[in-house]
Structures are given as C-alpha cells and as structure tokens.
C-alpha cells in the first residue's frame with residue numbers, strides 16, 4: 001500500500017479517553033499522562049464497533065462456537081497483508097497470544113528445559129517460559145551496524161548447549177525492529193540442526209511500516225515452516241486486548257499435529273467478543289482504518305525523534321520499523337537504572353520501566369506512540385522540564 005495521500009487516524013480527546021476503564025486509564029491518577037501499556041487512543045475501526053454493537057444489542061454474550069470464523073479471517077488476512085499462504089487446517093485459536101505461547105511451549109518442551117529469549121524483550125516472555133515449565137536462557141539482541149539484531153551465534157551456542165526452543169518476537173517489542181529474512185532463515189537452520197523449535201510471536205506484524213520488509217517466520221524458508229509456530233492476534237493493532245482471541249499457526253503437518261493435540265480447553269477459552277472483533281478487524285473493510293493508523297504512528301515515530309533531539313539531546317532513540325512502541329536510552333541523562341520511576345514521580349508521565357525488559361533495559365524507557373501528537377509532545381515537554389530544574 002502507499003500512505004502518500006492517507007490522512008492519519010485521529011486519537012480521541014483526553015477527556016473521552018479518561019472515561020475508559022482499561023489499565024492505561026485507571027492505573028494512575030488523572031494528572032499522569034499514560035504512555036506505558038500497549039493500548040492505543042484511537043476510535044475502533046467502524047466494522048469492529050458495528051459487530052460488537054450488534055452483539056451487545058442481541059445479548060449475544062455466550063460461549064464461543066466451534067468455528068467462530070477467526071481461522072478463515074486470518075487465512076485471508078495473511079494472504080492479503082503479508083502474502084503468506086496459510087493452510088486453514090493448520091490454524092487453531094485461543095484466548096490471547098501469551099496463552100498460545102505458553103500452551104505451545106508446554107507441548108514442545110519438558111519441565112526444566114531451557115528456552116531462548118532475546119532481551120530486551122516484552123517482559124511477560126520471561127514469565128511465560130516459566131509458566132510452561134521452562135527456564136529462561138537469555139541471549140540478548142546485538143547491535144549490528146546500528147540495527148537491533150538476533151545474536152545467531154549466541155542462539156546456536158545455547159541450542160547446542162541443550163536449550164530446546166527459541167521464543168522469538170517478530171517484530172520485536174520494545175525495539176520495534178523487524179528481523180531480516182536472512183536472519184530468520186539462519187535461525188530456522190540453527191533450530192533444525194539442534195532439533196529445537198521456534199515459537200514466533202507476531203502480534204505487531206500488522207503494524208510494520210510501509211517500505212519495511214517483514215517476513216512472517218513460517219514463510220522464511222521450508223525449514224522455518226517445519227520448525228516454527230506462529231502466534232498472533234488482532235488485539236494489538238486494533239486495540240482489542242480485553243476481548244481475548246488469538247490464533248496459533250503452523251506450517252507443516254508435524255507442527256499442526258502438535259497444536260491439534262492441545263486440550264480443547266485451550267480453544268474453549270477464546271472470548272466470543274474477541275473472535276467477533278478479530279473477524280471484523282481482519283476483514284478488508286477494516287484495511288483503510290489500519291492504513292490510517294499506520295500513518296498516525298509514522299508521524300508520531302518521527303515526531304518523537306524531533307522532540308527528543310530538541311528537548312532531550314542526551315537521549316538515544318532509533319525510529320521503530322513496526323508497532324507503536326519506542327525504546328529510548330536515557331542513560332546519558334544520569335538518572336540511574338530506572339528513569340521511568342523519576343519521570344513518573346516528578347514529571348507525571350507513565351512510561352514502561354526499561355529494566356522490566358531484561359537487565360539490558362536499565363536506564364531505558366519505553367514510550368507508547370499510540371496517542372495524539374499533542375499528548376506525545378506534552379509528555380516530552382514534561383520530561384524535559386526535569387533536565388532544566
């Protein structure tokens with residue numbers, strides 16, 4: 001798609017947002033600007049609102065049916081947005097991405113097995129590995145020519161040393177980086193060579209910016225399709241996290257058999273509203289909304305760069321390639337390991353604390369760009385006022 005003439009999606013005004021009851025708006029008092037948890041401040045895509053409104057009016061709030069349509073919706077979406085051909089028989093669904101990751105890991109590792117995670121990374125990954133009975137083996141991202149990259153040699157060594165799985169974040173949260181096809185091809189080779197699997201969390205994939213080459217892991221190579229499991233959802237891009245629906249996708253009969261063998265309960269936990277909203281999100285009728293959202297995020301990711309350059313020149317920030325999260329290194333400000341703590345207390349801006357993403361995140365913060373340019377500007381001005389004190 002081209003975003004050249006698409007107007008950015010407009011965020012809702014703050015007084016409306018403060019009437020929301022989700023975590024973003026209820027975790028802190030009203031004098032705090034919340035730019036932390038990954039919820040966005042936009043109106044829902046109209047097809048989603050219409051679908052949910054119909055359901056509410058009908059009192060259609062029971063259990064999710066045996067086939068809620070989410071599989072077919074994802075198959076069509078993957079083809080249309082990513083050029084990824086998915087076999088419908090190789091898809092199952094569950095209540096959220098993290099649950100899908102836990103259940104797949106539980107099925108493919110034995111208790112006590114090590115699972116590679118690549119910090120700084122979405123903090124629940126560490127808990128998920130443990131919930132599945134595994135032990136985290138941290139192989140941090142490395143900087144290659146100014147790009148966040150997988151440490152393929154480190155992963156190879158971890159798998160050679162007995163780790164059984166890699167939990168991949170593709171695109172990566174919090175850096176907003178997109179792994180290259182080349183890296184994913186190599187990752188699949190390494191996993192296959194050691195008889196390990198790759199579980200790829202692809203929740204941020206709909207938000208890869210135009211012009212960035214994104215590779216769904218299972219499409220990287222025939223080997224990736226053999227060793228990989230993908231888990232994704234409409235919940236992040238379309239702001240549906242409270243509704244609970246995700247899909248687990250496989251690319252071979254062997255891996256499909258693993259997800260087919262998961263207990264029925266795993267599928268049964270899918271939220272009916274999540275499935276309805278997911279089907280509406282992945283319908284072509286919501287594409288225009290998504291494209292406008294991408295333009296809004298594109299503007300904010302560059303606005304943040306300009307704001308930081310002007311008001312916090314000591315900060316370091318790489319414009320993300322995907323998603324609406326921004327990873328900012330504030331170590332040169334001298335605010336210690338937890339700048340988000342000081343920023344919350346003294347500037348009344350809630351950001352994510354970098355160290356929760358792994359020790360590599362000390363001195364960093366994560367911003368949420370899924371807001372209006374005015375809110376983002378105000379947040380940086382408030383933070384910059386601490387420097388001037």
Ligand SMILES: Cc1ncc(COP(=O)(O)O)c(C=O)c1O
Nearest residue numbers: 038096097098122173203233235
């Ligand atoms: C990489 C990643 N995976 C998973 C999730 C959460 O997804 P879910 O609520 O479907 O478990 C998030 C939320 O921000 C995320 O960033």
